[in-house]
Each structure stands twice: as structure tokens, then as C-alpha cells.
Amino acid sequence: MRLVVKWGGSLQEDSARLADDIAALSGGHRVTVVHGGSRDIDDTLGELGLPRRTLRSPDGMVTRYTDEPTLGALMMAMRGRTQARIVSELAARGVTAVGLSGMDGGLVRTVRKAAVRAVFDGAVRVVRDNLAGRITGVDTAVLDAVHTCGMVPVVCPPGMTADGQATNVDADRMACAIAAAWQADRLLLFTDAPGVLADPADPSSVIAALSRDEARRLVPELTGGMRMKVAAAVEALENGAQAVQVCDGRVDSPVAKALRGSGTLIGKGLGTP
Numbered sequence: 542m543r544l545v546v547k548w549g550g551s552l553q554e555d556s557a558r559l560a561d562d563i564a565a566l567s568g569g570h571r572v573t574v575v576h577g578g579s580r581d582i583d584d585t586l587g588e589l590g591l592p593r594r595t596l597r598s599p600d601g602m603v604t605r606y607t608d609e610p611t612l613g614a615l616m617m618a619m620r621g622r623t624q625a626r627i628v629s630e631l632a633a634r635g636v637t638a639v640g641l642s643g644m645d646g647g648l649v650r651t652v653r654k655a656a657v658r659a660v661f662d663g664a665v666r667v668v669r670d671n672l673a674g675r676i677t678g679v680d681t682a683v684l685d686a687v688h689t690c691g692m693v694p695v696v697c698p699p700g701m702t703a704d705g706q707a708t709n710v711d712a713d714r715m716a717c718a719i720a721a722a723w724q725a726d727r728l729l730l731f732t733d734a735p736g737v738l739a740d741p742a743d744p745s746s747v748i749a750a751l752s753r754d755e756a757r758r759l760v761p762e763l764t765g766g767m768r769m770k771v772a773a774a775v776e777a778l779e780n781g782a783q784a785v786q787v788c789d790g791r792v793d794s795p796v797a798k799a800l801r802g803s804g805t806l807i808g809k810g811l812g813t814p
Contacts, residue, residue: 577712674708
């Protein structure tokens, strides 16, 4: 099985559980880990005296505003803190992991979004200094080379343009793009929620399964990080991924439980009959 695991940046306290499961699976399956690092990024920005800023698109999607100083802090945090911690957690369990960014080996190719429309005080303005990118391709040969050597790739943003410019991309979208290009059997998006909820105030209202079309229709009703996760899942399914699962990373044996059906499974032929 080819498995992509998105290790949520909000799950620092639960990292041992994910590491235990990945170590157990990596001997018999090809596992690629993708991670963000929102907490570490925010901490690093604060230590450097830089503000944490976001952009809200006209359709309500919230992303990190990434000027040049912020991009530098982002790279420091994800490579130097989040990724180093994950590689260390896996090494402690006998797994040889290799930390990569989307730039390394041209793994994740992007084009920079030269102009981004964002809402400020109710008015839509164009932002031109945001170093964000749109993913245009994934070189899966990089992942295959790492796996052939018996190692587990641990991947994080940024991606890179054709002329070598680093661009910030959402880690959920990166995981989905990698899963689609690599034709992963399953993409597991771990988060600090039990799955996609029918009622955000009721943790027991987990939607067990959604078709791709049902997920697409649901996106405008979602908020925060869940909105981005489900939107990215739809993109992954449209581009080659077989199935995407949004699941709880806070439970014991999170990967094993996800593979047994916990959380919300999103697939082309799933959902309401």
C-alpha cells in the first residue's frame, strides 16, 4: 500500500502516537509523511518580532500572508523545528526518515500567485507581495528514490517555481497533490477533530463517508482548517488520489484506526446512496 500521512501542525502533543503507528506500518508499506507547522511558525514569528498575518479570500478561505521575512521564518520553523522533531520521533522507533522540503530535488513545483484578491474591512483589494504559490506538479521520482533506499520521506512546504523561487503552499494541499501524483492508495489527513462534523458543536456528529461531489458542495459550509482540508481532498480526488480520510490524530493508534474506518472517508463513489 502507498500511504500518505498528513501530520497536522496542531498535533504536537500527540506526535508519539502517530510516530508509533508510522513505525509499525513502514516495514510493510510505502509511507510518505507530509507536515505543516503552524504552531512552530507562530512561535518563530513571535521570537523574531514579526507579526502573524492572514488573508481572507472573497469566498472566505483564510491563508497565511507570506511576505519575504515571513517566508524565511516559515522555512526556519518547519525545517528546523517541526521536521527535525518528526524525524527524531521516527528515528527513536527505528525508522530512518529523510527530511525534505518541496524545494528539494524539485519535488513540488509551483507558480507564484502574482496577485491575490483579499478582503480588508469589507472591501476587496489586490495583494501583490504575497509569496504564495499554486502547485503545478510533483516529481514522484524523488519519493521513489527515498523509498528505494529503505527510508521514509518527511516533506514540508515551501514549493519552488521553475526559476528557483520559494513559494509558500498550504501543507494540506501539498499532501493532496503528492497523494494524487504518487497515486497513493490512501491519504490520511490528521487533525484535532474526530472527522468532518455535520454539527461543529457536536463531536459525535462525524460524517462517516462523503462522495467527491458531496464534499465539494459541503466546502462553503465549513470553516477554519477543516474547510481547507475538504477542499484539498476534492482536488486530490480529481487529480488521481484513490481516497482521502479526515481523521483524529489525538487518539491511540490513530493510523491503524483510520485504516479501519474512523473519521470521514471521502471518495469518488462514496457517500449517500
